[in-house]
Structures are given as C-alpha cells and as structure tokens.
Amino acid sequence: MNKLWIVMLHTYKTRIRSKAFILTTVASLLLILGLTNMQTIVNTFNGDDEDKKQVAVLDESGSFYELLKQQVDTTSDDIELTKTNQSEKEAEESVLDGDYNALLYLEKNEEGLPEGVLKTASVPEAGWISNIETNLQQTKVMIATQQLGVDPAELTSLYEPVSFEKASLEEGAKTEEELNQARSIVYVLLFVIYFAVIFYGSMIATEVATEKSSRVMEILISSVSPVKQMFGKIFGIALLGMTQFFLIFLVGFLSIKYGPSNGEESTQSPTDFTSFIQIDQLPISTVVYAIIFFLLGFLLYATLLAMLGSLVNKVEEANQVITPVILIIVVAFMGAMSGLGNPEAGFVTIMSYIPFFTPMIMFLRVGMLNIPAWEVMLGILILIVTIGVFAVIAAKVYRGGVLMYGNATSFKNFKKAIQLTKK
Structure with a gap:
C-alpha cells in the first residue's frame, strides 16, 4: 500500500509541475475571469458604447x-x-x-x-x-x-399578457424558475464532467504508453507491481483533476461574487454568463452529487483507458485503441444533452442505470428532478460494482500488457496479456 501512495504522489507531483498542466490551468483561469467580467472588458475597450x-x-x-x-x-x-x-x-x-x-x-x-x-x-x-x-x-x-x-x-x-400560472401537484416538485436554474447548472457541470473524463482519462493511457515506449516500464515493474502502478496513476491523475477544478471553481466563484461587474456597488447589469449561473442559488446537494459522479465516472473510464494504454507501445497507437471508449463518453454526453429538455423521458431513466452512462445521466436526473433517494443510491451502487469488476479485469490485463511489445492495434492482445499474467 505504501508503494501505491508513492506512485500516486509521484504521478501527481510530476503532472502538476508539467508545462502542459500549468498552461492549461492558467488558460482556464483567464477564460473564467474573462467570462465572468465580460461586461467590464467590453466597456473598457468600447467606452464609446456607453454614450448615447x-x-x-x-x-x-x-x-x-x-x-x-x-x-x-x-x-x-x-x-x-x-x-x-x-x-x-x-x-x-x-x-x-x-x-x-x-x-x-x-x-x-x-x-x-x-x-x-x-x-x-x-x-x-x-x-x-x-x-x-x-x-x-x-x-x-x-x-x-x-x-x-x-x-x-x-x-x-x-x-397585456394573460395571467397564466403553472403549478405541480407532486410534493416538493421544482417550480419553473427553479427548473430553469437547475438546467443551467446541470448544463455547465455536464460539460465539466464530459471534458474532465476525456482529458484526464486520455492522460492516463498516454502516460502508460509513453513509459512503455521509453522502456521505463521494465525498470518500474521490478520495484512496483503493475497493479499498484495502474491504480497509483489513476488516483494521482484524479487528484490532479480535482486540484485543477478546485482552482477553476474558486477563481470563478470569487470573480462572480466580488468582481467589478458583479459587486454590490456596481451599477452595471450582470453579464450573460453570471446571469446564466447564479452561485447563490447553487444547491449544495448538486455540488456534492457532481463531485461523486465525477469521481465515479472518472474511475470507471480511467480504469478502462489505463488497461488499453498498457496494450500499446507508442503514444500514437494509444489514440486509436482508446477511440471506442471516447465514443461511449460522447454518446453519454449527447444523451444527457437530449435529456435536458425532458429529464423525465423514458430513455433518460433507462440510460441512467447503464454504468457507462450513469455518471452523466443520473446526475442530470438528480440535478433537475426530485427522484427517490433509492434510485440515486442504486445508480451509485451499479457504478461501484462495475468499477470493481473492471478493476479486476484491468489489473490482469495491465499486468501482462505492460510486458507486451509489438503490434498493438488488435484487441486480440487482451488474450495475450491475460496469458502473460498467468506465467
């Protein structure tokens, strides 16, 4: 277990010091600052627009x-x-x-x-x-x-508009205003989960492929078991993702709350971005579920991508092998986008219990509907069980896959990897 923590911290420290992480983080923070202060920026560069x-x-x-x-x-x-x-x-x-x-x-x-x-x-x-x-x-x-x-x-x-009110008979049902606000919040967080899973999951596959191509893997497996390497990398990059998103959300929150175009003394109207997402109305439960489903979704896909990354020898080959997993993530995202307009649709309910779609679709339902707690717990349980099953399979494939060199474009290498594990 001690070696697992060593691999995790080494992966985290290496990635957090990399130029790619620093540049993407700085670029993301600048983007958030720009979006949350768009009105101020526009007024600065187009001062004439304020005149009559x-x-x-x-x-x-x-x-x-x-x-x-x-x-x-x-x-x-x-x-x-x-x-x-x-x-x-x-x-x-x-x-x-x-x-x-x-x-x-x-x-x-x-x-x-x-x-x-x-x-x-x-x-x-x-x-x-x-x-x-x-x-x-x-x-x-x-x-x-x-x-x-x-x-x-x-x-x-x-x-004059006719007086027309909408009311739901179900106890605790969201009003139209609450539903629109929830839709806005879920919309943004779905994008966060989608891009995070693709970006950080692909990072695991390419890192494993890079170590194999440089023959570093042969040295690593002599001191640390392949399984501990795999989970150490997964947890290390998960911690890296949480760090980056914490910085992004912290800067975004402070900019929206205390920025020059959003402060209490400001006479400017809020920007489209700040009116789109109202931090004061962001439910704590939605944030908690977003973190839970992000972590579970990341662990599910990261396990698969780490397993696939162990089957390739070059970074170029990694992009080919992980394409089917990326397509599954895209299908889940498209299903979530379709369900935003009608979260009570039958296909949304069914997809929320399919493990590959659960992180996004179940989060969509939780954020927009008042569904029973047992449904949420069932979705989380399905995810945990699926992650456990894939972790066992991935550990066996990873243990043999990291020792395989040669043509890695065929999925027949799964069988070869498992055979090497038994030796």
Missing part, C-alpha cells in the same frame, strides 16, 4: 417626431433623438462627418401612418437600431388607434 447614440430625425410629415421622441425617451436610455432642419443630403453629410450616429427619415404613407428609413455611416447591424424600429412600431400603433377612435389605454389592456 445621437440620431438626427428628418420628419417630412411634421407630426411624428414628438410622439416618437416621447416613446424613445421612455423606453431607451442610450438613444437621443434630435430633430434637424437640414436637407436630407446635408443630414447625411453630418452622419458621415461623425456629428450623428444615424439619420432617421420619417414620412407619411397613404394611410397617414409613419414609415422610416434609417441611414448610418457603416453597416446598420447594431442592437440599438432594433430599439428604434420597435419604438417606431409602437408610435404607429398609437397613431392608428387614435385614427380608429380607440382609447390607447384600452388597447394596451388588450395586449
């Missing part, structure tokens, strides 16, 4: 400008309309000179309703332009209702 957009209005009808300006002033804080007495050509020149951001040309159609043409110096694709269009539409509705003799207040009441 100056729009010159050329009202040919002479009656639409005041109504439209009143509507825009009520609904938009970033647009300022200014009536101009210039000719159309002179106003266009003012836009090109930078005096205005755009020119809005208003005229009256045959029904006496407003029509508009907006001209900008560059391609008119900014979001504030759609705001002007919406306000002009509202102005048109107001004028049309006045022409028909309809009280605008009465028309507004007709367009």
